[in-house]
Amino acid sequence: MQRLNQSVDVDSALWREDIAGSKAHARGLARVGVIEQADADAIVAGLDTIAGEIERGEFRWDPVKEDVHMNIEARLIELCGAAGAKLHTGRSRNDQVATDLRLFCRRRGEETIEALSELAAVLLDRAADEIDVLMPTYTHLQRAQPSRLSHHLMAWQEMLWRDRGRLEDALRRLNESPLGAGAVAGSGYPLDREGVAQELGFSAPMRNSIDATASRDFLMELASALAILGVHLSRISEEIVIWSSYEFGFLTLSDAFATSSSMMPQKKNPDVAELVRGKSARLIGGVTTLLALEKSLGLGYGRDLQEDKRPIFDAFEDALQGLRALTGALATCTFNADVLRRALDAGHVCATDLADYLVLQKVPFREAHHVVGGLVREAETRGVQLGELPADVLGAAHPSLGSPEVRSALDPEAAVERRRLVGGPAKERVLAEIEDARARWKV
Known part of the structure; x- marks a missing residue:
């Protein structure tokens, strides 16, 4: 016992x-x-x-x-x-531990937000440094449309920005003081709940003594935010694993963040990404534990709540380890610009731009889609890329494709620069988004 x-x-x-x-x-x-x-x-x-x-x-x-x-x-x-x-x-361990947990979560939550900011700063720096590196985007792990590496790095940053917002929201809600709630029904002593709350940095005392001692939804909310963060880190890690493979070769991890095989001397394994990806499973498990722990508890403290600490302690530690590891890995990796650019030379990545060109010539989109689909099949039959098809083949597919101007629609660099809308990969747009993100993150 x-x-x-x-x-x-x-x-x-x-x-x-x-x-x-x-x-x-x-x-x-x-x-x-x-x-x-x-x-x-x-x-x-x-x-x-x-x-x-x-x-x-x-x-x-x-x-x-x-x-x-x-x-x-x-x-x-x-x-x-x-x-x-x-x-x-005038105090019970019930309001005491609830106070301790809120203070702990506030401290560790602020540390996590700081670590998020450090990773975001690295992503923004790399996005600025690699602004001229073009690459394909992917859907279904197949080459889709031309873009730039910085645009992809900024997508990672946007996910982390929402993670920060979730953590900040959770910390704001938990920042009330349980002290003075006693075991469950408050205290008969004339306690200065407001003064104690202020001294501890809380915004106010909690309004209900039963809720103050019995509720742990602040842990569930934080664990959920950390689990979502973990999923985002896992997705980034998955792309690091793929991009660092010989099959892709888009990036090379520094030796400090990779290991060799104990048997195969040629191997350079992306351990940092795989370990962070694995941590996400623990973060998801922590949410499940906390939800299951409180699902059948009536109001008032129950000893079951002794088990509420390890999941949230581990969640903060796992999230912080993942953030710091990826910060180091992404700060020191090498993006292989030539390999990234060459990936645009296969996969008919400008097919959508060719269809858009036809639409601008007043061709209905579905017809344009059908015409370009036929040209892709022809290119596949000939063993060439869409942009390598002869002019007579393009013109035969549709009269509007007989113009020399059509070649600009098949140029990946031009295709990227045409996408100047908010959220697009044009250089001017991405540079503006980098500066906007620096202002938001204050990095």
Whole structure:
């Protein structure tokens, strides 16, 4: 039972937040006259001593004392005597742990947002540096239309921007203080909930004591945001794996972010991307754990909630590891511009532009689509690319294709520059989007 009952091996990670909450609570008790100021000062000094012991690795965590709260309180009483025994006045471990978790999530959430910004900065720098590198876009993993590498990197950045917004929204909602909610029905002491909330950086006290102690939807929301982030990192990683293969050769990872095979000396494996891709499974699992944990709990604290910490602790750690690893990998990789450009020379990537050319000559789109489809089949039969078909073949397919101007529709560089609409890959448009993104991210 002791092994099942104790949680200090996990929740000791909350020690910073537990000490911060206890210091604010002690000062609040003194402000309303529940304890003497001298006792509050002794408590705060004792908690500072404990913080130093933990930082130096001198603090002994005792599983018999169950959790982070009782371990710290027991040591405080050793240091401060009767003053330390007054700390828990007007407080329950129920509102205490809820406060600790919100403070922890706020801190780790801000760290995650900072790591997101660092990855975004690398993507924006690489997008600016590689602005003249052209490449095909893909659908169904088949070459689709001409674009530029910077346009693709900016797509990755846009996904991360939405991840940042989800995290910021979640942090704003969780930033209310449970302290003073007690075990479930509040406190009969004249506690200064507003002052304590302000000292801890919360926007306000939580409005309902039952909700304050029993609800963990803030963990589910954060875990969901982190899981979506994990899926985005996994998608980026998948493309790194594909692009770094011999079959594609679009990028080369630096040796610091790849490994060799233990058997095959020619191998350079994209381990960084595969490991990050694997982490996304754990992030998705964390959401499932938290949802299942609370789905059948009535209102009021239940001991089931002891299991709410490991999933969110792991989720933050996995997300931060993934962000930092990809930041390093993308900052140091080499994009192989010649290979990327040569990929436009196959796959008939200007077929859509040829159809658009016909439409501009007043040909109905469906007819244009049919004509160009026939030309693609002819090119395949001849073993050439669409742009390599002779002029007489183009003219025979449709009179409008007999003009010399049609060759511009089959030029990948010209095709990219024609796409100047918002969100398009034209150089001028992508450069403007890079500057807009720098302003949004403040990087």
